[in-house]
Amino acid sequence: MRGYVLKKVGWSIGTLLFVVVFNFFLFRLLPGDPIGLYTRGRNMSPDQLIRLRQQLNRPIGEQFITYLSNPFASTINSTRFNRPVWEIIGERVWPTVLLVGTAVLVAALAGVWLGIRSGWRRGSRFDRVTTGTTNTLYAMPEFWVGMMLIMWLPFFPSGGINSVGVTGFLPTVVDTAWHLVLPVTALAIVYLAEYTSIMRASLVDELRQDYLTLARAKGLREDLVRRRHAVPNALLPTMTLIFLNLGFVIGGAITVEYVFSWPGLGLLTAEALRGPDIPLLQAVFLLFSLGVIVFTLLADLLYAVLDPRVSTQ
Amino acid sequence: MSLLELRDLSVTYAGDVPAVRGVSLSVAPGEVLGVAGESGCGKSTITNAVLRLLPKSATVGGSVLLDGEDVHGMSFGRLRAVRWATASIVFQGALHSLNAVRTIGRQIAEPILLHEPKTSRKAADLRVGELLEQVGLPARRARDYPHQLSGGQRQRVMIALALACRPRLVIADEPTTALDVMVQAQVLQLLSGLVKDLGLALVLISHDLSVLGTTCDRVAVMYAGKVVEEGPASVVFDDSRHPYSGALAGAFPRVGDPRFRYAPAGLAGDPPYPGDLPAGCPFHPRCPVAFDRCSEAEVELLDVGAGRRAACLRAGEAS
Numbered sequence: 001m002r003g004y005v006l007k008k009v010g011w012s013i014g015t016l017l018f019v020v021v022f023n024f025f026l027f028r029l030l031p032g033d034p035i036g037l038y039t040r041g042r043n044m045s046p047d048q049l050i051r052l053r054q055q056l057n058r059p060i061g062e063q064f065i066t067y068l069s070n071p072f073a074s075t076i077n078s079t080r081f082n083r084p085v086w087e088i089i090g091e092r093v094w095p096t097v098l099l100v101g102t103a104v105l106v107a108a109l110a111g112v113w114l115g116i117r118s119g120w121r122r123g124s125r126f127d128r129v130t131t132g133t134t135n136t137l138y139a140m141p142e143f144w145v146g147m148m149l150i151m152w153l154p155f156f157p158s159g160g161i162n163s164v165g166v167t168g169f170l171p172t173v174v175d176t177a178w179h180l181v182l183p184v185t186a187l188a189i190v191y192l193a194e195y196t197s198i199m200r201a202s203l204v205d206e207l208r209q210d211y212l213t214l215a216r217a218k219g220l221r222e223d224l225v226r227r228r229h230a231v232p233n234a235l236l237p238t239m240t241l242i243f244l245n246l247g248f249v250i251g252g253a254i255t256v257e258y259v260f261s262w263p264g265l266g267l268l269t270a271e272a273l274r275g276p277d278i279p280l281l282q283a284v285f286l287l288f289s290l291g292v293i294v295f296t297l298l299a300d301l302l303y304a305v306l307d308p309r310v311s312t313q
Numbered sequence: 314m315s316l317l318e319l320r321d322l323s324v325t326y327a328g329d330v331p332a333v334r335g336v337s338l339s340v341a342p343g344e345v346l347g348v349a350g351e352s353g354c355g356k357s358t359i360t361n362a363v364l365r366l367l368p369k370s371a372t373v374g375g376s377v378l379l380d381g382e383d384v385h386g387m388s389f390g391r392l393r394a395v396r397w398a399t400a401s402i403v404f405q406g407a408l409h410s411l412n413a414v415r416t417i418g419r420q421i422a423e424p425i426l427l428h429e430p431k432t433s434r435k436a437a438d439l440r441v442g443e444l445l446e447q448v449g450l451p452a453r454r455a456r457d458y459p460h461q462l463s464g465g466q467r468q469r470v471m472i473a474l475a476l477a478c479r480p481r482l483v484i485a486d487e488p489t490t491a492l493d494v495m496v497q498a499q500v501l502q503l504l505s506g507l508v509k510d511l512g513l514a515l516v517l518i519s520h521d522l523s524v525l526g527t528t529c530d531r532v533a534v535m536y537a538g539k540v541v542e543e544g545p546a547s548v549v550f551d552d553s554r555h556p557y558s559g560a561l562a563g564a565f566p567r568v569g570d571p572r573f574r575y576a577p578a579g580l581a582g583d584p585p586y587p588g589d590l591p592a593g594c595p596f597h598p599r600c601p602v603a604f605d606r607c608s609e610a611e612v613e614l615l616d617v618g619a620g621r622r623a624a625c626l627r628a629g630e631a632s
Contacts, residue, residue: 211412214410214411217364219395219397219398229412229415232414306414308460
């Protein structure tokens, strides 16, 4: 078990190093003049511009070493907001975690439940209706679903995270939950099919297994055969998928956040792209990659906890 | 009175595939019945039919009487109560029959807690330890997962599991396949010991006649879903009346027996596909002594004396 954990952590650190390096050069390849963006709309003399540019003309190797010494340094300013990038990200990360975290949780719970029910009775009416519906929803772009929800359900707020003038802890929580309904629904109904189909497929794979015949031979009721034996085995691939998806949580909702003006990282990315605000984009990309790496690691570790075969090999 | 009685049992799988075609057998407490035959002859189908574990699409005819009660006429509640408590199965392929994500201790304790709900967790664990020791495994292995055991150990876990609820009938489906000879001998000794000590009825299914010959009181040889010969174990293989049992016995040479010295006896061809059986005696295309009447009509089991039955037109002739 210890060897397994060390190996997985080692791989994650290696991946992170690669991403840090790649992230630096990727943004050096982007076209655009940072000083031009920084001074956009301001009346600057050519001399002033040249002086500003001189601050940025250190050789690329030196820039790289400065960056490597602390890739998460909060001293770099966003060209768009003129504030340290990590400070902005720190404010924007929580609304995204709340939105996409809730959506993944709702979609995963509902999807696993639907997948178990339709997989256990494969080919039943319930199965056909569920599979057809979730796949249809999966085929829809989430921003379009978001716009449709705004049109059909006008009594829910169509954007933002809080109404103006709401104060106090409890009213704020209720108000935020109220604002969450539509964007979470949009994301969850699109994600639903993913969890339903993987849970259904892994359960169907288990149905023919001999250990289920043994469980029935022992005299267990069908629901116990399902709950105690089939589902724990079928859950393994599904748990991995849920955790891998959580890794994309912080970067995964750009279009939905845009449609609902949700003040999260997705909206921030869209705003940063318009510049392009290179320091901010670079930081956001680094964070997205970090999220995927951390949750992939967690998925691996969780798998070892759930499946005794992994850790003892 | 016999504990298990199959009366003209027939099982037809979806797509009109008759896997078992009218089998009548019985086992009494303290008796070991061997069932022999090549793969695909219906041995495992019979196992599953006894506890009604066949797929829903299968059609079952005849009856399976367990302690006088028809298994296929029971309510689901009664069936669940009978499963494992009255009759249990040692399934073949222990690796796939055990649940990979539960410890073997929990898997053995499960039927105990299910059928004897008053048992405390602790008493069940204690019993699991005893069962494991009974099959020659240390009690602490209860905490292991199936993949941590060797093939032979897993097979012994399957036997411990089958004995968990002190059943009166155990059906062992190829319990010694994939075991090395030493472990095989241990497992067989263990099973025969239990039959003597507990008065179990044991149905031992195997394709290995040397296993059946040493362990069983009576043997039934199956071919294409039917019993072709049945009788005391010692005579069925040494003095078989059906050419198929003869060929089967000849395929396992015995060291020191001059009859096996030269030609290693085998049987050409494959057993027929149950969905497409030849007319007449299903064995006649492979039979070394077949004659024209063999392809005309199927031969029923006939009493050939000394407690034996055989389904062959030539059964009356001495071999």
